Amino acid sequence: MTDFSNTRQQFHLPEGLVYLDGNSLGPMPKTALAAAKRVIADEWGEMLIGGWNKADWMSLPMRLGEKIGRLIGAPAGSVTTGDTLSIKVYQALASALELNPGRKTVLSDNGNFPTDLYMAEGLLKSLGEDYRLKVVDPEAVADHFDDSVAVVMLTEVDYRTGRMHDMAAITRKAHDAGAVMIWDLAHSAGAVPVDLTAANADFAVGCTYKYLNGGPGAPAFIYVRPDLADRVRPALSGWLGHEAPFAFDLDYRPGAGVERMRVGTPPIIQMSILEAALEVWDGVDMADIRARSIELSQRFIELVEAGTDKAVLASPRDPQARGSQVSFRFSEGYAAMQALIASNVVGDFRAPDIMRFGFCPLYNSVEEVEQAAGILCEIVETGAWDRPEFRKRQAVT
Ligand SMILES: *Cc1c(COP(=O)(O)O)cnc(C)c1O
Numbered sequence: 001m002t003d004f005s006n007t008r009q010q011f012h013l014p015e016g017l018v019y020l021d022g023n024s025l026g027p028m029p030k031t032a033l034a035a036a037k038r039v040i041a042d043e044w045g046e047m048l049i050g051g052w053n054k055a056d057w058m059s060l061p062m063r064l065g066e067k068i069g070r071l072i073g074a075p076a077g078s079v080t081t082g083d084t085l086s087i088k089v090y091q092a093l094a095s096a097l098e099l100n101p102g103r104k105t106v107l108s109d110n111g112n113f114p115t116d117l118y119m120a121e122g123l124l125k126s127l128g129e130d131y132r133l134k135v136v137d138p139e140a141v142a143d144h145f146d147d148s149v150a151v152v153m154l155t156e157v158d159y160r161t162g163r164m165h166d167m168a169a170i171t172r173k174a175h176d177a178g179a180v181m182i183w184d185l186a187h188s189a190g191a192v193p194v195d196l197t198a199a200n201a202d203f204a205v206g207c208t209y210k211y212l213n214g215g216p217g218a219p220a221f222i223y224v225r226p227d228l229a230d231r232v233r234p235a236l237s238g239w240l241g242h243e244a245p246f247a248f249d250l251d252y253r254p255g256a257g258v259e260r261m262r263v264g265t266p267p268i269i270q271m272s273i274l275e276a277a278l279e280v281w282d283g284v285d286m287a288d289i290r291a292r293s294i295e296l297s298q299r300f301i302e303l304v305e306a307g308t309d310k311a312v313l314a315s316p317r318d319p320q321a322r323g324s325q326v327s328f329r330f331s332e333g334y335a336a337m338q339a340l341i342a343s344n345v346v347g348d349f350r351a352p353d354i355m356r357f358g359f360c361p362l363y364n365s366v367e368e369v370e371q372a373a374g375i376l377c378e379i380v381e382t383g384a385w386d387r388p389e390f391r392k393r394q395a396v397t
Pocket residue numbers: 084085086087112113115116155159184186187207220
């Protein structure tokens with residue numbers, strides 16, 4: 001059984017703050033500071049260029065991939081890290097399309113995070129007029145599988161509502177229809193159990209600054225199914241994805257397996273912090289995370305619904321159909337969220353009217369959830385949100 005009092009102690013959380021926004025940016029693991037100091041002072045400072053060998057910076061992207069792989073059901077050597085998620089989406093999609101050369105449609109849904117759709121649009125435009133991005137309702141995705149669909153590209157957990165796709169069932173149907181399947185695990189990795197191997201996913205991508213607590217700007221990850229990894233052509237054929245980067249050949253030859261999805265120089269400082277953050281997961285069982293996450297989210301829904309009918313549940317009521325977040329619609333959601341933050345309860349807001357709360361069993365307790373629900377109800381019921389300072393929009397919501 002995972003010891004959640006132990007995992008909580010491993011995070012720095014400002015005194016008195018109820019942090020329900022780990023789905024956007026995870027809090028700082030205490031070891032991050034020491035890791036940053038080590039990589040900056042001891043490695044960069046003392047070793048300089050020698051750090052690539054002496055501190056083994058070069059294998060860091062794959063070492064991180066191993067640790068992430070355990071949380072998403074990916075076998076050893078099938079995940080690497082680097083760049084941002086937008087870049088990894090582009091890479092996965094470009095390679096996936098080439099696996100299905102006769103078809104020109106990419107199918108996604110309107111619950112996807114916009115950058116995934118933007119990256120697809122950009123790539124398809126470069127590929128030519130006959131390529132097309134088809135965006136349908138999440139519930140209707142499987143109705144659109146036909147022989148024009150080259151790639152199905154979905155985010156498992158909807159960033160706004162937490163609605164969760166059935167990964168195994170959709171992947172099976174996509175394959176039956178002859179399509180290649182890409183899963184974005186941005187709101188899944190570290191949030192819900194994922195088994196890429198059992199689901200037989202072709203590609204998966206995700207970020208590490210949300211539930212994996214790697215810090216702002218932490219690198220993304222990419223998974224390629226092992227039997228495909230030596231076949232796929234990387235569109236972003238950078239030198240560190242080359243078979244022999246230090247041969248400095250003028251011709252590109254892809255590296256072994258998923259290593260070919262590396263692009264350029266890895267962000268070593270950020271990656272070292274992520275490595276420390278991933279240590280928190282040692283001894284953590286994703287089944288325990290899921291059970292506690294459901295307990296927290298159910299308690300929150302129960303208390304908010306008992307306390308107000310002005311905020312309306314936007315997430316699926318069935319916990320099995322939800323990731324690790326709960327959203328409520330409230331017409332003045334932006335101002336209400338600002339009022340909540342002023343009361344030391346941090347969630348976030350997604351336009352037009354969604355108040356979003358993430359539940360992270362590593363550090364969130366039932367007491368915190370109860371406190372947050374109480375304050376939310378009070379703000380919504382009393383109109384405490386209705387003040388100019390709460391209505392003023394900031395750049396990041
Ligand atoms: C958070 C998130 C992103 C962010 O992409 P970056 O390139 O890391 O900024 C992309 N896609 C999804 C589905 C996300 O949830």
